[in-house]
Amino acid sequence: MEKHFAVIGNPIEHSFSPAMHNAGYKHLGIDAIYHRFQVYPNSLAEAVYGLCALGFAGWNVTLPHKETIIPYLDTLTPQARRAGAVNTVKILDGKKIGHNTDGDGFICSIEGELKEFRDKKAVLLGAGGASKGIALALAEKGMHVHILNRTLQKAEELVQTIHQKGGTGSFGEFRPGDWLEDVDLLVQTTPLGLKGEPFPLRLNGVAKKTLAVDIIVNVQETAFLREAKKQGCRVLDGTGMLLYQGALAWEFWLGGKAPLEAMRKGLQDQMLQRMADKN
Template structure:
């Protein structure tokens, strides 16, 4: 029987996930399809029940449901439980199990771009689900010099306390000490194609040659990355994270890891 998968979110029209997964199904001769479903916050519980009833094999979750979906799942992978955020659901024997592939997807894309830089001083900007996932994944992969900055410092402090290491800074403190960081990771939704944008913090003191990543992939070149490039940083857009988190989800569903290099090339051409 044909398998089907989905991505749910609000908004959802901008997502490239259907294109990516359907291309992989075709490349790998898998009889399956993947569709986008617009789900508002107050419809989430009904949507989960409907997906299960209609026989979905698995689905992805994007903003704003990565944390609020947890009560409607039967089980969490230990990493997702630690992160308190889910972006992938696997349906197995009628049970719904939640995973988080965002953080691992980011680390894969970071190391693909710059190699292993585990001794680096890392600044994570933001304290939402993506920032949490990336912070825990970096720690899991051996990155321990982590600093988190956020406009509401208490939210950054909460993540640091859960990590059991690292430190939290206000935006002003991060700006004043920016030249100490080798890697900056912009983890807020600022810069998405459908949002107004202002820099989450000033890059005036950015270290020349620093690695600056943005988790936003549409547009490929966010204002944050453009500003970092002007200051002679090595920039990393969000497309690699997006593709690798999708590939890890694909592997959870079907036991195979798709071709990420070709997909990054294809999506780059589409988004340019």
Template structure:
């Protein structure tokens, strides 16, 4: 019997996940189909009940449902529980179990540019769900210093205080982060700044960025945001969000099938969807 997978969100038409996962099912000779499903906030509970009723094998969760889906699931993986957000659901013998592969996907993708975080000083910009997942995972990976900044400083403080892993960490407002930017080996941009239609937006000024640092943006469309353009002009290395997107998808695929897929193939599929 053909297995059914999906991604739920609002909006959802822009998602690259169906092309990526359907290609993986074909390449691995798995009889399955992955479908985007437009689910509005007010319909989430009914949608989850329906997906469970039809025996969906698994699904991804994107904005705005990553947090609100939690009470609708049967179980949570400990990391997803500590993060407070779910992006991957597995149906195990009729139980819907929630996972979060955003942070681990980010760190797996980061290893192509930075093999270890043990002696690194890291700054996370932003305090949304992706920032929270990345912050927790990097804290667990043992960064020497892991700081976080946000326009609303209380949101950044909440992430620091909720983190279950021991790590040296300070919380800054944007101005203070700009002044101390030269201290960091890795700067991670997790806000929507740079996405259409506000492609010229910057989350903060990069005038103190040190040459040789790695500037990482979790946005992959456009492939080079203004944040990355300016970082490159300062002599920094850059990485866009394509690796995070690919690896979080690969980890979800592995949870569903037991197979860790070809990430180079996944990357090429997404690039082809983006027009090269």
């Protein structure tokens, strides 16, 4: 019988997940369809019960529901508990299982470039939902995680969570400082650059060994990545994180290995289409 999956969020019209997953189903001849649904915060409960009633096998969850969906679920995986957020739900024997693939998706996306994690230093710019998942996954791999955020209290809370889970971290304000010294991994998680705006912090003096990642997707090259490249850093955009979080969700739902190359092609084709539509 045909299986149904979806992504729920608000806004949702720009989601790349349907293109990525549907390309994978087509490649393997799997009888499944991946939908996207706009769900407003005050309709979340109805949406969850509706998806169950309609027989959906699982769904992804994006902003603004990653934390607020938790009370409607029956159980959480260790990854969802670690992040305190859910981006993937699976229905198993009528039970709603909440999972999170954002942090591990990020790790998979950089493993080709960063071989060693333990005792290395990561600096994360931003302390929002995405930063949280990434920070806790990096801390679990043994990295020291330094968080810089505009709202200092949010950075402090995130570092407290890292410490509670046995990791090491520190925090500071989102402004120029001595935090660029001896960084192994620099991750830009704010939305600065989504609209082509300049990046407000200079990266002068960052070590050339630094891997700089901007998790923004579908912008040809953000000002942050341009600046990091100018400083001689290796750079990655957010496409890899998006692909791997999707592949890990696929494997959680369907088992086996996700068809990574077919999913990558589906994602890239959709990105090219969006860029062509913009011009």
